[in-house]
Amino acid sequence: MGVQGLTxxxxxxxxxxxxxxxxxxxxxxxxxxLYHWLCFGSAVDFRRGGDYGLFAAAVRDFFGSLRACxxxxxxxxxxxxxxxxxxxxxLRERAAGRLRAAHGLSRGGGGCLVPVLTxxxxxxxxxxxxVPFVQCFAEADREVAGLxxxxxxxxxxxxxxxxxxxxxxxxxxxxxFQWQSVRAGDGERGCYVPARCFSAERxxxxxxxxxxxxxxxxxxxxxxxxxxxxxxxxFFSRARLASGxxxxxxxxxxxxxxxxQFAEPAEAVDGVLKYLEKHRxxxxxxxxxxxxxxxxxSDENLEDFFKNGKYECEAARKADLPQWVLDxxxxxxxxxxxxxxxxxxxxxxxVQVEDMEKPSAHRAALPIRQxxxxxxLNVSQNTEAASPSKQTNKLPVVCEFDRLQKTLKKTFVQxxxxxxxxxxxxxxxxxxxxxxMSRRQMLLLETLGVKMSFLEPVPSHLQLPVAVxxxxxxxxxxxxxxxxxxxxxxxxxxxxxxxxxxxxxxxVLCAEDDSIAxxxxxxxxxxxxxxxxxxxxxxxxxxxxxCCLQMGLYLDQLLGTxxxxxxxxxxxxxTLVHRLYQELKSTxxxxxxxxxxxxxxxxxxxxxxTVESTxxxxxxxxxxxxxxxxxxxxxxSNKEKKCAISESQHLCTVNRFAxxxxxx
Numbered sequence: 001m002g003v004q005g006l007t008x009x010x011x012x013x014x015x016x017x018x019x020x021x022x023x024x025x026x027x028x029x030x031x032x033x034l035y036h037w038l039c040f041g042s043a044v045d046f047r048r049g050g051d052y053g054l055f056a057a058a059v060r061d062f063f064g065s066l067r068a069c070x071x072x073x074x075x076x077x078x079x080x081x082x083x084x085x086x087x088x089x090x091l092r093e094r095a096a097g098r099l100r101a102a103h104g105l106s107r108g109g110g111g112c113l114v115p116v117l118t119x120x121x122x123x124x125x126x127x128x129x130x131v132p133f134v135q136c137f138a139e140a141d142r143e144v145a146g147l148x149x150x151x152x153x154x155x156x157x158x159x160x161x162x163x164x165x166x167x168x169x170x171x172x173x174x175x176x177f178q179w180q181s182v183r184a185g186d187g188e189r190g191c192y193v194p195a196r197c198f199s200a201e202r203x204x205x206x207x208x209x210x211x212x213x214x215x216x217x218x219x220x221x222x223x224x225x226x227x228x229x230x231x232x233x234x235f236f237s238r239a240r241l242a243s244g245x246x247x248x249x250x251x252x253x254x255x256x257x258x259x260x261q262f263a264e265p266a267e268a269v270d271g272v273l274k275y276l277e278k279h280r281x282x283x284x285x286x287x288x289x290x291x292x293x294x295x296x297x298s299d300e301n302l303e304d305f306f307k308n309g310k311y312e313c314e315a316a317r318k319a320d321l322p323q324w325v326l327d328x329x330x331x332x333x334x335x336x337x338x339x340x341x342x343x344x345x346x347x348x349x350x351v352q353v354e355d356m357e358k359p360s361a362h363r364a365a366l367p368i369r370q371x372x373x374x375x376x377l378n379v380s381q382n383t384e385a386a387s388p389s390k391q392t393n394k395l396p397v398v399c400e401f402d403r404l405q406k407t408l409k410k411t412f413v414q415x416x417x418x419x420x421x422x423x424x425x426x427x428x429x430x431x432x433x434x435x436x437m438s439r440r441q442m443l444l445l446e447t448l449g450v451k452m453s454f455l456e457p458v459p460s461h462l463q464l465p466v467a468v469x470x471x472x473x474x475x476x477x478x479x480x481x482x483x484x485x486x487x488x489x490x491x492x493x494x495x496x497x498x499x500x501x502x503x504x505x506x507x508v509l510c511a512e513d514d515s516i517a518x519x520x521x522x523x524x525x526x527x528x529x530x531x532x533x534x535x536x537x538x539x540x541x542x543x544x545x546x547c548c549l550q551m552g553l554y555l556d557q558l559l560g561t562x563x564x565x566x567x568x569x570x571x572x573x574x575t576l577v578h579r580l581y582q583e584l585k586s587t588x589x590x591x592x593x594x595x596x597x598x599x600x601x602x603x604x605x606x607x608x609x610t611v612e613s614t615x616x617x618x619x620x621x622x623x624x625x626x627x628x629x630x631x632x633x634x635x636x637s638n639k640e641k642k643c644a645i646s647e648s649q650h651l652c653t654v655n656r657f658a659x660x661x662x663x664x
Contacts, residue, residue, distance in 0.1 A: 002160035004223045005248040007173070010163060012249065016202045020154075020172065023069040023185065023192040028148040030157030031077035031133060032140065035122040037158055037174045038062060040112045047105050047353050047534060048574030049542055050115025053495075056569035059125040065179040069191050073156075074306060075126060075133035076147065079329060080339035081346075082138045083315060091348060095401060096408045098351040103406050105353045106536060116350045116546045120553065121568040123332040134305045135332045137316040137339065141165070146298035154197060163198055164219040164295050166212055170197040208260035216295035217268050218259055220288055222252060227291045231284060238275045265292065305330060319343050322430035334557055341376050346399040350550075354543040355536050356406045361543035364475050366413065368551040371447045373398050373415035375558055378428050418443070433560055441562035444555055449474060454613055457606045464563040465492065465571055466607060468552040470614040472545045482620040484541050486591060487580035489607045494521060494593075495570030497600050517597035524593065525576070538581050546572065 010016055042058035044051050066073050081087065101111045126133045136143050145165040148155045154169045155162050162171040176196035184191050204210040220227055221235070241254030262268035269288055273281045298313075305311040311330040321342055328334040340347045349362045373379075377396040395414045402411060432440075445452055448471040455463045469488065473480050500510050501518040549572075556563055583590045594600035612620075 002224065003164065003219045005252060006160040006163055006219070006222060009249050009252045010198065010203070013206075015206065017176070017196045017198050018170075018202075020170075020195045020197040021183075021185070021192040022071060022154070022172070022177075022195045023190055024071075026072045026074060026151050026153040027066070028144055028151070028153060028155050029073050029075045030140065030144055030155065030159060030162075031075040031122070031126075032119075033158045033174065034062075034075070034156070035059075035118060036114060038122075039114050039118050044115065045573075045575040046111070046113045046115065048539060048578045049352065049546055049572070050118065051573045051575055052115070052117060052121045052569045052571065053498075053573055055115075055118060055121060056125045059122060060129060062179055063129050063131055065182050065193060068182055069193050071193065073131055074147065075131055076140045076144045076302065077123075077133060077135040077332065078140045078336070079136045079138050080336040081344060083318065083343055085344060085346075087139075092401065092408060095348055095351060099403055099406060099408055102351050102353045103356050106356060106539070108534065113351065113353060115574070116352055116543075116550055117568050117572065120335065120550065124565075124568055126332075132306050133332065134302060134311055134330055135336070136311075137313050137319070137326070137329065142294065142296065142298035143300060143302055143313075146300060147302040149297050150301075150303055161219065161224070161295070163200070163203075164215045165297060166200060166215075167297075170199055172197050207256040210256060210260045211263060211265075213265055214259045214262065214268055216292040217265055217272075217288065218255060219295060220291040221255055221272065224291065224294075227287055231287065232272075234277065235272050235275045324433055325429070328557075335554055337554060338376065338558065341373060341398055345377075345396065347401070349400055349402040349547075351403065352543045352546070353539060355540040356403070358540055359477065360402050360404070361540060362400075362402050362547045364472065364477065364544040365547040365551040367416070367475070368447055368471075368548065368555055369398075369400075370413060370416035371418065371443075372551065372555050372558060373413070374418045375432070375555075376429060377415050379415045379417050432558075437560070437562055440559040444552075444559055444562050447555060448552060450614060454610055458610055459496075459603075461564045461566055462492065462496070462607070464552060464556055465549060465566050466610055467563070468549045469545070469611050471552070472548045473611060473615055473619075475548070476541060476544045478537075478541075480541055481538075483581055483584040484538060485611060485620075486584055486608070487577050488542070488545065489604060489611070490580050490591070490593060491573060491577045492571060492607065493600050493604045494573075494576065495567075496603060497521065497594060497597065499567070499570055511597075511599065514597045514599060517594050517600060520596055521593060533582075535578065535582065538578060542574065542577060 038058045039055055042051075042054050044055055063073060081091070098113060101113050105111055105113060123133075123135075141159065141161050144155055144157070145162070145167060149166075149168050152168050154172045155165075155167055156172050156174060156177060158174040165171070172195045178194040182191050182193055200212055200215060204212050204215075221232060236251070239258065241251060241258050259268055262271060269285060272288070273285060276284055300313045302311065309327075309331070311326075316326050316329075319339070319342070321339075325334065325338070325342070329336075329339055337347055349360070352361055354361045373396065377398075379395060395417065397412045397414055400411045400413055401408060403409070441452070445455075445467060448467045450467040450470045454470075455467060458466050469485070473485065497514060497518050500514055553565065556565065580590065580593075592601075594604060
C-alpha cells in the first residue's frame with residue numbers, strides 16, 4: 001500500500017500538517033488500515049496465533065472514543081483483488097515478506113504478523129458495535145476519497161496514497177490520531193480527539209505552487225503498487241533530479257521540484273517520456289496514465305449504501321456475479337476470498353507462525369476449500385459423468401498461493417464435484433439461497449464429517465466450531481494430541497464463561513457459581529507459567545485448527561449460515577490455549593479448571609464427548625503408546641485413509657482431487 005518513502009519524507013517537514021481537534025463530524029475510515037493498526041497495537045500474541053478477545057477490546061475502545069467525541073465513523077473496507085490483477089507482483093512480494101516474518105517469529109525473533117482470523121473478527125466487531133461499514137468490491141482507496149469529498153470530512157488511514165488524493169477536508173494519519181488521549185473541550189463544545197491533518201495545498205505551495213493535479217504522477221514516478229520502478233530507471237538516471245547523497249528523501253524532493261515546471265499532467269508525462277527509448281514511450285505512457293487514474297476519487301455513490309444498503313460499482317457490474325453475492329460482499333457477509341475465487345480463480349492463503357519444515361497448515365483445510373470452489377464455480381457430479389476420461393480438463397482449477405517450506409509457491413487445486421441437487425441448472429450459484437436450508441446444512445456437515453445428531457447437545461452458537469474441531473481431529477497431519485484437544489475445548493469453555501459473566505445481553509443469566517468460577521479462572525490466568533517456552537509442534541496444530549475454522553466459516557457463510565456464526569473474539573486466544581496445553585502435560589488436574597461451575601463442567605464434557613464420538617475409541621489411545629517401527633509403517637500407510645473423506649461418510653468425495661502441480 002502506498003508510495004515508498006513518502007510518509008517519512010512528509011513527516012520530516014511538519015509544515016505540511018496542521019493540528020486538529022476532531023469532534024462533531026463524520027469521519028471516513030480506511031477499515032483495512034485500521035484493523036492492522038489496532039491489531040499491532042493491542043498486545044496480541046503474534047507467535048501463538050492471536051488473541052482475538054484483546055483485539056476486539058481494542059476495536060471497542062477505539063470506537064468508544066469516537067462516540068465520546070460525537071464523531072460518526074463510516075468504515076470502508078477493501079474487497080478482493082482488481083480484475084486486471086495489476087498488484088499481483090506487489091502482493092507476492094508482501095506475502096513473501098510475511099513468510100520471512102513468520103519464520104523469524106517461529107524461531108524466537110520479534111515482529112508482527114496479522115493472525116489468520118483478524119479481518120473476520122474485525123467485521124464481527126463492527127456489526128456488534130453498530131458501526132456502519134461497507135466492503136468494496138476491490139481496493140477501496142478511490143471510494144474512501146470519493147465519500148470523504150462528498151461529505152466534506154477527513155479520511156483516517158495509514159496509507160500514504162492519501163497524501164496524493166485531492167481531499168477537501170484533508171487526511172489524518174492514524175499515527176497522529178490520539179484516540180487513547182481524548183481531551184476535554186472548551187465550554188460547551190465537548191471532548192475531542194487530538195489529531196494532525198495533512199494538506200496537499202501546503203505541500204504544493206512549498207514546491208513552487210505545484211499543480212495539485214501533478215501529485216498522482218509524482219506518486220507513480222516515486223514507486224507505488226501499480227507500476228514496476230524498473231520501467232522508469234532510464235528517466236531517473238538521465239533526468240538527474242537530485243544528488244545520490246540524499247537518498248530517497250532527496251529523490252522525492254528533486255522530483256517535486258522537477259514537476260513544478262509543468263502546468264498540466266499531460267505535459268509532464270511528455271517530459272518523462274523524452275528520456276525513454278522511443279520504442280517504449282507509448283507503452284510507458286499507457287502505464288503512467290492508467291496508474292494516475294487510481295488517484296482520482298471515485299464517483300460511485302457510497303452514500304447510497306449507508307442510506308439504503310445498496311452498493312453498485314463498475315467493477316462489480318463487469319464481474320457479472322449473482323446479485324445476492326454482490327449484496328453479501330458489500331455487507332461483509334462474504335469474505336474477499338470469495339470474489340477472488342470467482343473473478344480471478346486465485347487466492348493468497350494467509351501466512352502463519354507454524355513449523356516451516358512441515359507441510360503448510362492450510363493443507364488440512366484443503367478438502368473444505370475444494371467444496372467451496374465447487375460451489376462457487378458450479379461443479380456438479382454431472383460434470384464428470386459427461387466425460388470421465390476428460391475429468392482433469394473439465395473440473396475448474398483455482399490457483400492458491402501458499403508456502404512450500406519457507407518459499408511462497410503457487411499450487412493449482414481442482415474444485416470438488418458436488419451433488420447435482422446443489423449444482424445442476426436448478427441450483428446454480430445464483431439460486432443457491434433457494435436450496436432448502438436443511439440441504440445446505442447437510443452439505444456443510446457432511447463436508448466436515450459430522451452428523452447433526454452428534455451436535456444437538458452443543459449450544460447452537462458453538463456447533464460450527466465443534467464440527468470444525470471434529471474435522472480437524474481427523475484431517476490434521478501430524479495427528480492432534482489429546483492434550484491439544486482438551487486445551488482447545490477448555491479455551492472455548494473459558495470464552496463461554498466470560499460471555500455469561502460479563503455480557504449483559506447474554507441469553508443465559510449468570511449464576512453465582514459461574515461468577516465464582518470466573519474469578520478463580522482469572523486468578524489462575526494471572527499466575528505466569530514458569531516454563532514459558534514456545535512449542536512449535538503445538539503451534540502448528542493450532543494453526544491447522546484456525547485454517548479449518550476459517551474455511552468452515554466461509555463455507556457456512558456461502559451456504560447462508562445453516563449453522564450460527566461463532567463469536568471469534570471469545571473463541572480463540574493463542575496465549576491461553578498454549579498455556580493450557582503446557583499445564584495439561586504436567587498437571588492433568590487443570591482439566592478441572594472450571595469445576596466450581598456445574599454448567600461449565602457439563603459444557604466441557606459435552607464438547608469432549610461430541611468430538612470423541614466422531615473418531616474410533618482407540619484413536620487417542622493409539623497416539624499415546626510408544627511407537628515401534630512397525631507402528632510407524634502402519635501410520636504412514638494409514639495417512640491417506642485418515643485424511644480422506646469417503647463417499648459413505650460425505651456427499652463430496654474430495655479425496656479424489658489431488659493437486660495438479662506446483663510452480664514458482
